[in-house]
Amino acid sequence: MNVTGLRVALFSGNYNYVRDGANQALNRFVGYLLRQGAAVRVYSPTTDTPAFEPAGDLVSAPSFPVPGRKEYRVSYCMSGHVRRDLKSFRPNLVHVSSPDPLGHRAVSWARRHGLPAVASVHTRFETYPRYYGLAFLESTIESLLRRFYRRCDAIVAPSESMAQLLREQRMSYDVGIWTRGIDREIFHPDRRDLGWRRSLGIADEDPVIGFIGRLVMEKGLDVFSDTIDQLALRQVRHKVLVVGEGPAREWFQNRLPKAIFTGFQQGADLGRAVASMDMLFNPSITETFGNVTLEAMACGLPTVAARATGSESLVSEGVTGRLIRPGAIGAFADALTTYCNDADRRRAAGAAAVAEAERYGWDQVNQALVDTYLRVIRQRSQGATPRSSPVP
Template structure:
């Protein structure tokens, strides 16, 4: 295509991801928000992703299904098997300026190879610390070294890699990845997630008294979210007679484990939208011991809701929670440390209030429009460079 033709048409992005509309997870929601923003700015986007018979929510943009199967140990997720011949033709006919890959799986590798073959700049966004997941499954843990080597090769072939936090960049550099990183943090809707939503009716519906202190956890209920530390810390509070009510928001294959370990906790199941915002606003502090996060959307939502956060001293959380200011950090393995931090906050209302106010103030600096506008700026700069190819 001639330079004049390229310059006169809208920017075109092919987005390739293994999570888009069949499950409502952080990756899918962030990418749908990105597509909506890009299309509102006149960018043409074509998404390539697995689909299921029953979508979890209406997706943004045009979606091309790719071959996939249910992931054997986690059937709620789908394993993309690559790009079919028809999908390859659709991607090339779309003639994208950039191929953006969100997951380094079979689909991501196929898209990267196709982009390289046809001279299309390929970029990647980093969403999940997959290598940390393996540690929680004994039959996969021996593969950690091989996975890290694969990630070094994959991301090293991309023109740019967009990382959500400085702590993730540091971890990836420590693992030997090339420094082709650019920052792409996340945002939060501070109008929806706000302490102003606090309503006694939420507590009444759950049978929680007005003076009781609520410790909230929000996540998919899977072992890599460190449910062992979560349940251990909350069980220690109960055993020591520390007054509190535990509320667990989320669903997942390990819910039964958590419920057995925390018989007195309230399990709400999956919540989103205003129902989720009400849960944050109605609580008093937030606990999140996961050490597999690249950012931690739920932590930022809790901070926006005015909650002090007790989180793992690990990637993602470490970039959000200022220890001693907006919350407290502990090692992800240290249930005693988490219990001690929770006890301190439960018993010190002034400290809770001060940290909650500081958390809210910090959350107000995270804008979705700024975040998505930054990505569009990256795309445009790269596309401008591509015109000489």
């Protein structure tokens, strides 16, 4: 079989109703599949106000809003409508991108029909409880995730550091890589715009520390704020530029009253905002890849990031940026102080980051996942089935 023989049923917890890096990668991948001649059907919760138009055919799955985070939805069952559509579509592979109830039922459906299932891992769900005072739930959530992923023929992670963590957590025997690409037309050092910076009240000589992403607590907003406080105490010259929207925006603005908030940006406007920063500060430990880190690198920015999954695979310590122990406020402040005060080191790290980002092209990235699809289908045709545990 080649790619034109693929009939993929993709199950997503959020395909297009809230914009984030994970669902944009899924939409880009579906577009790639369709251009190669594959057939794809997507099953996901939907809303009347989607963030963007979906790639491919999208079938709505029953869902309810997440308590306390109503912008997100949970699909709670595989409805009769979804089952009938699946029967009519006749997939030969099931792809699940979220370990939600619909994802569990999709894997069960695949197993009942003798079809291979592939899961893509997009975030570290087991780390989320610690940001809401529920850290004691982490081991339970990890166990539930392990049960889910072990029922799949293969799982793919967006970075080698995340893949290694999944192996250590005994999530699967078969852990591959489906990384992320970069749009070089949007993210490029030439997008830097000093006039735009000046319009925001940023002087040319002000070192700009950037934050990019959804404004939610699990992105490490508390660590970011505490670190900026340290820079103020040290009287380090800097400006903070925050690009993004989210439910924690009011909290973040209250913590950083001198920061500049642009709100949500996309396309060329996002490229301009990123390139107009001088460094990225990414203290999050929940990313499995870190799209914003790659975007910043492509724009010529050094990155100061938590030593965690995703960032470890992108940032070369001391070359393209700094990797700091998660939560180490003083060490984060030391690294940012160096880049704020030393323009030569900043430029050298940024140039190295641009060279590193050149390796990430979307077509090559997406073909790697197609190759995984074809491999598991071939293995199933030869009698292979998912193994229940990657350890004795």
